[in-house]
Amino acid sequence: MKKIVFVLLTLISMSACKESGPNNGKLNIVTTTTIITDLLNHIGGDQLNIQGLMGSGVDPHLYKASAGDVTKLANADLIFYGGLHLEGKLVDVFEKMESQNITTIAVSDALEKSTLIGSEYFASNYDPHIWFDVHNWELITSFVVQKLSEADPENAEFYKENGTTYLEELKVLDAEIKGIINTLPKEKRILVTAHDAFNYFGQAYGFEVVGLQGLSTATEAGVQDVQNLSNFIIEKQIKAIFVESSVPRRTIEALQAAVNSKNHQVEIGGTLYSDALGNAGTAEGTYIGMFKYNVNTIVNALR
Structure with missing residues (x-):
């Protein structure tokens, strides 16, 4: 630097x-x-x-x-x-x-x-x-x-x-976002992602948000972090967890493996856009399109 x-x-x-x-x-x-x-x-x-x-x-x-x-x-x-x-x-x-x-x-x-x-x-x-x-x-x-x-x-x-x-x-x-979210029962509004990028989303739209890594992706998730979060997923009976487009999949895949090893099945619900938009020329390549895509992906996977 x-x-x-x-x-x-x-x-x-x-x-x-x-x-x-x-x-x-x-x-x-x-x-x-x-x-x-x-x-x-x-x-x-x-x-x-x-x-x-x-x-x-x-x-x-x-x-x-x-x-x-x-x-x-x-x-x-x-x-x-x-x-x-x-x-x-x-x-x-x-x-x-x-x-x-x-x-x-x-x-x-x-x-x-x-x-x-x-x-x-x-x-x-x-x-x-x-x-x-x-x-x-x-x-x-x-x-x-x-x-x-x-x-x-x-x-x-x-x-x-x-x-x-x-x-x-x-x-x-x-x-529009609020209308989509209102179709998801409140007890299912728990969002587990690769890192803590969605806290403002959770605060604004009524989700409990848990990230495997910290606010910065420079913070590595340790074995204990994975085990603690896997226990939380099982306790809350969470159906799906999410990868992010700007974060390597391996952290969430490790979390999924830890959950599945404890006889609870959790799916990867899709890829969310967190720190970057999608490809230029696509709907997800705009802020509005990205937000709609994320909300639909989250709600469909957790419903």
Whole structure:
């Protein structure tokens, strides 16, 4: 990481006049996760040059900046990232960039600290998976509209109109999610996943959520963790557990094997999108499509 920071600062300092990306007069925006990239595309559309660092299925907790990323970051007008140590290995880079007059914006700054879920086991003391409460994403949408309007006042009305349209879509999504979840009996609303990415989802939509790993996938699950969780699954008679698209299957498969070895059958209910969206061009490649897919997968498997 120190090497990446050094390369970044050297690259920036060598360019007194920063070369822009596409030379078309539009703001150059760099985003980290696919979820944030999707949001900027909805609000900014073709009025922005948007480059995302991470692709489908990429784990932001473990992501390391490449040489190409360093160039994108150095040429950005604005950088939007999750914050709360979601992009753990990029934190040093973002902190250094502010001193180089490159604006970095953590979308988590849109939320009051009192509304965040704390954790004594994670470096930031807050759960960074804030997008799994649609209300949080509504607040973040308005925040991003504000930041873009401040940076590009000529197109402020465009951003505000797109933001308003997207907020309406999010309200429809929230209602649809609640309707689907209401078909699942409350006693079956226990979600077991690879890591603790769904706590905001559980808090917002009435699920008990248990992750095999901690909030960051950098935290390894031990043998005792697997045994304890397998006992919990048997005690609660849970029908299905879930893998995640950005986390290796082996941890959940080990959990399934531990449960099955104790004469209780538990199925892998499907793959959920947690820290990254699905492939571009698919429904799951958007925030709204991802959320609908996840909820349908969870409810169908646990029903």
